[in-house]
Amino acid sequence: MASSDLHGGSAPAPDRLVGSDRVLAVLSALAKRPEGATLDELAQAVDSPKSTVHRALASLRRANFAAQLGRGVYVVGDEFLRLALENQSARPEGRAVEPVLSRLSERFGETAHYAVLDGDEVVYRAKVDPASGSVRLTSVVGGRNPAYRTAVGKLLLSTSCGSVDELAAVVGTGPWERRTANTIGTLDALWSELQLTRERGWAVDDQENELGVNCLAVPGHFGPGGAMSGAVSVSALAFRTPLAALVQSVDEIRSIVDARPTGPQ
Template sequence: MEASPLGSVDKALLALDTLAGLGPEGAPLAALAQAVGVSKPTLHRTLAALRHRGYAEQTADGAYRLGPSALALGSAYLAEENLPALLHPALAALSAEVDELVHLGVLAGREVVYLDKVEPQRAVRVWSAVGRRRPAATTALGRALLSTQDLDDAALERYAGAADADARGAGAGGAGAGGAGAGGPGAAGPGDGARRLREVLAEARRAGVAGETEENEPGIACVAVPVLRAGRAVAAVSITAPVERLRGAARAERVRALRELLPPLLPAGLVVPPSAP
């Protein structure tokens, strides 16, 4: 391996890497020095500098462990405003693999906001735009995100109600504008939308993938998976295609791409949840 251009910085980074793998118990100086491959006096000085900036801390029994500043760095790196740039290569690779439109979205209240998209080589029949908002309850992206939460009846009613209000606001547009006309969570009477949403989210958790068919645009379907950080959904990725390409074997192939091709492409710290056994 090529030597580091600045040895002291390299020692500090090696110490951080080692601390990151030790967990909350940490390790004593001697064990750390052996793992990093430096003398105890050298590592002691390095750890003192890391402690000064909060990247390492010492427990009551003298062991060293990772400090809170390291967590702040990770949180900043994976902040929502960074996600489009961090995930764009993965979206591009996914789109190239399936030759379909791929979206990245996050929850904003009761809606999904589209943060990024990658269009395929072939012509796309669906309108989409970065910054567009849609009700979370009727989109594959939103359902993927909501499926990671333990929503009570009141929360389900709020999400279903937002979809219903959007459909009513669209007037005669029906499924092409809001989703209620296609049997979405807001399609029926009071309480029915929430019950339907609960069923849809339960199925998404079981299958490890959420979907919708013609609930936002005629002839168009989507499948999506949530992207987790430390067990919490921070975003979702979807594949959008004409209905005929999201049925049967074609759908299974696109779901496979989401569940098998996407995870290795994600930045460190981001994962796709497993499907239920």
């Protein structure tokens, strides 16, 4: 039962977007629509009246975080993109990660990723595709996947969850969606996989997130003083680089990741 803002001290409903939260929600919705979005589409996306979304857009446009194209279509502004790209490229881990991913991609002719854990999902912070090859992976920097069905996710969960109860607190108790016949769908099966991952120091995705794509992940020590900050993976098309070939090369993969030049601390 949405109504106009009340005055006189009544708190807004917990699920209503107000003030800066509304502006950030509109910016987030806009960022998910690189082709642009109309006022109607944005109002529907953030479940707010068009008048309030229009005010949020006005604030974003004043900061050059949003821009209006012809026919009432809005897009993310150049200033926001500049700040985001500048921040990403200037991060110490980013400067250290990119050369590593480039070497892995060149060596194996496949895609290399760097990812971190965010709750029960992984977020891809960096990606390097092979220079050649007509078939590429659809992953994108900033993209997310459920941790339970990715190699980087299982590697990171194995280091952050010391018990099955801790694991359940992060990913839930399941069962989870099985994207393929190989996808782990239960908490017990995932915990067993994480124990094995912890013992050997690397994780695999045997076509669990996407048919035809397998992956091997190792720790990425790009934090201050060489602390583990995320996971690095080689994600390969199964017909081109079978999982067994990645497993046979795990020592080489780890040596490439660990031999990175020391970045700013």
